[in-house]
Amino acid sequence: MAEAGPKRVLIDNHLGPYGPHTLAQVDPAAQMAALAEIGTDSVLLQAKCHWGHAYYATAVGKRHPALDFDLIAAQTEAARGQGIVPALYYSVRWDEHAYREHADWRSHDADGDPQPGPHTRWRWLCLNSPYRDYTYAMLDELLANYDFSRLFLDIVHYRMLCYCEHCRAAWQEYFGEPLPEAPAPPAGTRSRTGRRWAARGPRRRFTVEQRARLFEFGNHVVDTYLAGVKERIQASGKGVSLVHNAFWPYTHDDILFGESDATGANFFQPAQQTYRLQALAKGRPVVIAFCWDRVMYAGVSESQLTFQAASALAAGADATLIWGAPDTRTGFFGAPVLNKVATTFEKIGPLAEERAKATAYADVGLLFSERQIALGNVPVEAGFSRDTAGAYKYLAEQHFPFRLVCDDVLEPEDLSGLRALIIAHPGDLRPESIGIVREFAEQGGRVLLTGANNLQRDLGIILADRKDHRGRRQDGWFVHAPEAWQIPDWELACSLGHWPLRNFPGFGELAYSLKPIVEPHGEVWDSHGTRWGTETGMPAVVYGRMGAGQIAYCNHEPFAEYLVRGARAFGRLALRILMFIGYAANLRVQGAPNVEAAYTKDGNVLKVFLVNCPVTRPLGQGSGRGPRAGAWVDVPEAVPLADVTIKSALTIESASAASGEAVHVRRQGKHTFVTLSRLSETDVVSMEIAE
Numbered sequence: 001m002a003e004a005g006p007k008r009v010l011i012d013n014h015l016g017p018y019g020p021h022t023l024a025q026v027d028p029a030a031q032m033a034a035l036a037e038i039g040t041d042s043v044l045l046q047a048k049c050h051w052g053h054a055y056y057a058t059a060v061g062k063r064h065p066a067l068d069f070d071l072i073a074a075q076t077e078a079a080r081g082q083g084i085v086p087a088l089y090y091s092v093r094w095d096e097h098a099y100r101e102h103a104d105w106r107s108h109d110a111d112g113d114p115q116p117g118p119h120t121r122w123r124w125l126c127l128n129s130p131y132r133d134y135t136y137a138m139l140d141e142l143l144a145n146y147d148f149s150r151l152f153l154d155i156v157h158y159r160m161l162c163y164c165e166h167c168r169a170a171w172q173e174y175f176g177e178p179l180p181e182a183p184a185p186p187a188g189t190r191s192r193t194g195r196r197w198a199a200r201g202p203r204r205r206f207t208v209e210q211r212a213r214l215f216e217f218g219n220h221v222v223d224t225y226l227a228g229v230k231e232r233i234q235a236s237g238k239g240v241s242l243v244h245n246a247f248w249p250y251t252h253d254d255i256l257f258g259e260s261d262a263t264g265a266n267f268f269q270p271a272q273q274t275y276r277l278q279a280l281a282k283g284r285p286v287v288i289a290f291c292w293d294r295v296m297y298a299g300v301s302e303s304q305l306t307f308q309a310a311s312a313l314a315a316g317a318d319a320t321l322i323w324g325a326p327d328t329r330t331g332f333f334g335a336p337v338l339n340k341v342a343t344t345f346e347k348i349g350p351l352a353e354e355r356a357k358a359t360a361y362a363d364v365g366l367l368f369s370e371r372q373i374a375l376g377n378v379p380v381e382a383g384f385s386r387d388t389a390g391a392y393k394y395l396a397e398q399h400f401p402f403r404l405v406c407d408d409v410l411e412p413e414d415l416s417g418l419r420a421l422i423i424a425h426p427g428d429l430r431p432e433s434i435g436i437v438r439e440f441a442e443q444g445g446r447v448l449l450t451g452a453n454n455l456q457r458d459l460g461i462i463l464a465d466r467k468d469h470r471g472r473r474q475d476g477w478f479v480h481a482p483e484a485w486q487i488p489d490w491e492l493a494c495s496l497g498h499w500p501l502r503n504f505p506g507f508g509e510l511a512y513s514l515k516p517i518v519e520p521h522g523e524v525w526d527s528h529g530t531r532w533g534t535e536t537g538m539p540a541v542v543y544g545r546m547g548a549g550q551i552a553y554c555n556h557e558p559f560a561e562y563l564v565r566g567a568r569a570f571g572r573l574a575l576r577i578l579m580f581i582g583y584a585a586n587l588r589v590q591g592a593p594n595v596e597a598a599y600t601k602d603g604n605v606l607k608v609f610l611v612n613c614p615v616t617r618p619l620g621q622g623s624g625r626g627p628r629a630g631a632w633v634d635v636p637e638a639v640p641l642a643d644v645t646i647k648s649a650l651t652i653e654s655a656s657a658a659s660g661e662a663v664h665v666r667r668q669g670k671h672t673f674v675t676l677s678r679l680s681e682t683d684v685v686s687m688e689i690a691e
């Protein structure tokens with residue numbers, strides 16, 4: 001259980017040393033009273049910001065020059081007085097004060113420049129330097145002297161290599177050999193995409209093996225740092241929960257935290273982040289944060305804020321955290337912001353309460369890998385490999401009852417209750433995961449693999465040239481042996497009888513690239529971007545039985561195509577393959593791709609949580625970096641939808657909506673159709689299944 005309710009805020013104070021009016025009118029009692037009035041459950045307070053300024057009475061660090069009193073003491077006390085759970089924020093690898101004071105603590109690249117470049121606003125400190133102990137000493141102060149429930153450590157990750165002497169020594173000790181030298185290329189050298197190499201750091205120039213080691217080393221640095229924090233919390237004897245931002249590994253976290261897109265460009269992300277973190281959390285609470293102020297502090301609309309909070313909560317997040325930069329004079333939000341947050345809190349309250357009592361329902365899984373991304377070996381979109389992001393978009397838009405599972409931490413129970421599993425990018429999986437997936441199939445599970453992988457050596461046929469997205473051959477030591485899959489009795493299948501692809505309207509290009517017609521020659525069918533009659537030896541789809549289940553492998557990348565080109569036929573191709581091997585969702589909201597749907601099941605009660613998005617949702621189209629021109633339209637309200645229909649293979653006896661809107665139940669053939677007459681912003685449709 002989470003230690004506080006779902007309605008949380010972060011007063012994101014990163015106040016520089018400038019300005020005579022900074023914090024001139026700070027009033028902790030008034031702040032907490034205002035937050036209590038809008039129903040805030042918990043507040044995250046800035047103990048130390050990116051500038052390295054402490055907002056409490058510190059003997060170790062530097063107090064903000066504008067503060068002549070202990071702000072954190074006053075805020076935590078006032079919060080408790082208002083029934084709000086206080087939590088403390090501490091900026092770890094960004095601390096501009098420490099950076100300027102201690103040359104020896106700085107993180108730098110092979111040329112001795114700050115990372116990721118010399119002109120960043122807040123520069124990086126190295127966790128292998130004595131700076132680590134400086135932060136520990138400050139955390140000890142906080143743990144000893146303040147009453148708070150959660151310690152939030154920001155900017156804790158190690159995905160750029162630091163070349164300081166401490167890191168060289170740590171690398172030598174960990175791997176028993178020197179840190180690889182990767183001098184920056186000559187000034188002015190440009191990458192293929194035209195960006196300067198220097199801006200991307202030397203990491204991209206590493207070999208596959210070096211990148212794998214960097215990932216391992218980075219995880220080790222973060223893991224040992226957080227282990228040290230955890231020891232301090234335990235030594236303090238206080239029940240403080242630990243949470244860090246951002247990225248894997250989460251070994252020591254009590255709560256998993258994810259940031260959704262602050263710029264408001266990716267409206268899949270609140271749910272996507274929730275599902276991603278749930279896969280890693282293994283039952284620990286998940287908190288999703290997002291921002292009320294877009295780039296340049298033009299506020300997002302109330303309906304956008306509501307969508308972000310509601311879609312994370314509907315997906316099963318335990319809490320949402322709304323953050324934003326306050327007014328520098330008061331160190332707090334003004335009335336327009338408070339009103340916006342108040343409206344959001346009011347709207348999400350009933351949905352959050354109902355979702356918290358329910359149990360998620362899914363019958364198809366999508367596997368992702370944190371390591372794949374960190375290795376830089378695949379094209380990345382929206383934090384996943386491109387294929388996986390496409391599969392996510394497809395499952396979310398088509399409203400499958402799905403959940404995410406993660407290769408890095410996969411255990412057999414993660415697949416329990418699932419009837420099918422999609423692995424959109426099967427290269428580089430852990431051998432343990434392959435074994436678990438095999439077992440899942442043997443017990444009757446359906447598995448769909450797409451895209452280039454490493455099966456060819458095992459099967460003795462060419463499924464794909466194994467190249468990375470820059471066209472280089474792949475032979476890294478982390479590419480696991482394909483024989484691990486041991487798929488018996490492969491058949492090659494692709495026929496018009498099963499997939500009438502030619503009949504998809506308007507996709508000449510698709511027909512060209514997937515043209516499954518094909519002359520069988522021997523056992524191999526011909527397809528894939530080849531002209532009619534050209535023999536390539538490359539099959540379109542292969543499938544095999546494995547125990548009670550089936551595995552299908554589609555060499556093409558339908559999900560990546562679905563994402564990049566927005567062509568629905570590619571998604572339908574994948575769906576057809578899934579149906580071919582015996583999976584069809586038994587519960588699905590039809591149409592309405594702009595709606596986020598999440599399913600729960602407790603006993604014979606199914607619930608569908610619906611959240612209507614106020615904007616179109618171009619996943620992968622510039623996520624996190626602001627939208628590409630024309631990719632989406634901002635409107636101040638979610639356009640109400642009429643007749644949102646849920647199709648179910650289960651027999652539904654009765655249904656009702658939390659909003660009180662009319663719901664019709666209609667039986668037709670093997671399916672029941674439940675229609676909600678009108679969806680405004682959010683709703684919950686409850687359905688009773690016949691025994």
Ligand SMILES: [Zn+2]
Nearest residue numbers: 126162164167
């Ligand atoms: Zn270092």
